[in-house]
Structures are given as structure tokens and as C-alpha cells.
Amino acid sequence: MTTDNSNSSSTEFSDPIDAVRPDDLRLEKFLPYRLSVLSNRVSNAIADAYSARFDLTIPAWRVMAILGRFPNLSAADLVEQTAMDKVAISRAVSILIKNDYITRSEDLADRRRQVLNLSPLGRDVYDRIVPLAQQYENDLMGSLSAEERGQLDSIIEKLMTRAQDWANRGLID
Amino acid sequence: MTTDNSNSSSTEFSDPIDAVRPDDLRLEKFLPYRLSVLSNRVSNAIADAYSARFDLTIPAWRVMAILGRFPNLSAADLVEQTAMDKVAISRAVSILIKNDYITRSEDLADRRRQVLNLSPLGRDVYDRIVPLAQQYENDLMGSLSAEERGQLDSIIEKLMTRAQDWANRGLID
DNA sequence: TAAAATTGGTTTCAATTGTAACCACTGCTG
DNA sequence: CAGCAGTGGTTACAATTGAAACCAATTTTA
Secondary structure (H helix, E strand, O other), rough: OOOOOOOOOOOOOOOOOOOOOOOOOOOHHHHHHHHHHHHHHHHHOOOHHHHHHHOHHHHHHHHHHHHHOOEEEOOHHHHHOOOOHHHHHHHHHHHHHHHOOEEEEEOOOOOOOOOEEOOOHHHHHHHHHHHHHHHHHHHHHOOOOHHHHHHHHHHHHHHHHHHHHHHHHHOOO | OOOOOOOOOOOOOOOOOOOOOOOOOOOOHEEEEEEHHHHHHHOOOOOOHHHHOOOHHHHHHHHHHHHHHHOOOHHHHHHHHHHHOOHHHHHHHHHHHOOOOOEEEEEOOOOOOOOEEEEEHHHHHHHHHHHHHHHHHHHHOOOOOHHHHHHHHHHHHHHHHHHHHHHEEEEEO
């Protein structure tokens, strides 16, 4: 019920704002901008929560989130799973090891690889951080209807694919 | 259906998380994570385009986007319009002045303020950048149906509001 | 009307992040 | 096998970003 001002999607300007040049860009309606603001707000809030309670950065938390589900991964495996790059992983891992949240052991079969796992302490933290994360997620999702949640899911998927295409081939024009 | 019976506002944690291990968290379904990945992909692609063609960073571009629509703003006005902070604005402005994309003049009424405007060159660049930005936006939106575009608009609005609430009051728990 | 507090904006310094170079090891090719 | 390309991971260094201190002009207030 709160939702509607009329259909705000299309591009009609009957603006009161006199003499708006036809091709001005309205930043506040520009999707890349809005995504960026939204994502930053969300990430900052969560980053604060994690760092205050567990002394964890977001990259480090991501690594833990993956290791909690999938034991015995290497750094390279983490790169695959997290959309983070090698360097970020390497730094996150070294922090986590310093905190005794994860353990690192050599892979005997391939002495370049290191097998990573949550330590008992790390598992502990993981078990406490996951509900916190879920709380944030639920709170966020709680502002949407069940229907909207479904829509959002599929919309993000589509946008993600398109943006990925850009990275691969660039914007075609 | 799944996620809520608790009205999102309330503060009840009656969770029997005593002996029960929390569910694993699936990072790839976690909204904050997905937003972050999506936003980064989009921003990076666009940042590359801008910097390659106009030697502009995203913050600088944002400042131009606003000044193109609203002349005679001060840095403080820009802070209001862009969700960027003072420092970022100050840096963007100084780059833009160095490039001769904008002009800065003293406000006689208040000698702390500086009135900013696009220079003729800046207006020129603006007129070329806006269509490029719109092309990206259209391409992104092109992956959605008209209906989805409307849904996305209102969903973002809601999420934005919720995330803003966090910033103000923190997650209530 | 002289402090004191506020506002506009910049500078400084530390922390974060990205890029490239790098070392150690593996695996292939000849 | 020797040599060389590729992989796993870290290090070094530059660029970006954020937080706090700061200067100058303005407003408040006692």
C-alpha cells in the first residue's frame, strides 16, 4: 500500500521543472548509481556489525562463510566460490589464520596448495555469525512481500548475467 | 511464505539455537553479497568506459551529472544530491577543475562557499557522456521486462529505506 | 561585540584495494 | 631428464578511500 506513486518505470517527463533539457540524466533514477548506493549502505552496516563483534572484515567473513559449508578448500577454490580475487583471498586468509579462525595445512599431493579449514574456534564464530547475517538478510527481506522477494531474485540474476557479459565482451554498440 | 511470520519490526528472538547448529549460509543467495557483486560488476564496466573515453572517475562523473541539471551548486549542495561525502566531492571537484570541466567562483554573499558550474568544455563532455550512460542503463534494463523494471524500481526503494534505517538506528535486536 | 560554536571546504595520514611482479612447485614437451 | 609454460599463492607498490584534524568565514550567544 505504501508502494505506489503511479508507474514510475517509463520515460515520460511532464516535469514541472521548466525547460529540462531532454537528455539530462537523473542520477537518482540511474540504476548503476542506485545499486551502488544501496549496496554500500547495506555493506557498511553489516561490516560494522561484523567488525564490532568478531573483528572480521567482509572478505574474511566471506571466506569463513564458504569454509563453513565446504571444508578442505584451497585459496584457488575460494576464488572460484567468492567472486574475490587471489590477493583479497590471500589477505583474508592471513587475517583469519592470525585470529585462529582457520587452519592451513599443506596438500601433500601438490605442495603448492594449502588446504584450509575452520578451526574449532572458527567454527564457533561461524555458528554465531551466521544467525547474525541471516538476521540482517531477514530484516532486509522483511521490507518486501514474498512476491517481491521472488521477483528480486530473478531480476538480480538477469542483471548479473548482463553485467557479466559486459565484462566479457564490453558494451556492444 | 517461507521467511516471515515475524513482523519485521519486532524484536523477538525466541530461537531455540541452543544445541542446534544454525543452517549454513549460502553466500550465493545472500542478498548483501549479491548486491555487492552486481553493483561492482556494473560500476567497474561503466568506470572503465568513462575513464577510457573522458578520463573521468565515477565520483567526478556524478558531480558532472548533477551540475548538468542543476547549475550554481556548492560542494555542500553536491553532498546532499549525491550520497558522496565532503572529501570525495572535494577531490572530484579538484579533478574536474584541473580538466577544465567545471568552473568555481566565490559566493559573494558567503565567502566560504564556492559556486560550481560546468564549463563550456564540461557541458560538451556532459552532452556526450549522458547518452553513453543511458546506453548502459538501457542495455541493463533491456534484460528485464517492462513489468520487472517497475518491480525493481519499487523494490530498490524499499530496500534503500530499510538500509537507511540501519544507518540511523542500527539493526534492532 | 568578543568568545564560542557552526559551517564550507581542504589537507593529512592511515587503512583498504588493485595491479603487477614474483617465488615455489608442477606438468608437459622434446 | 632439461627446459619452459602454467598454477598456487604471496609480496611490493601505487592508487583509492575514509577519518580526523584543520583553516577560514559565518553565526550564535552571553
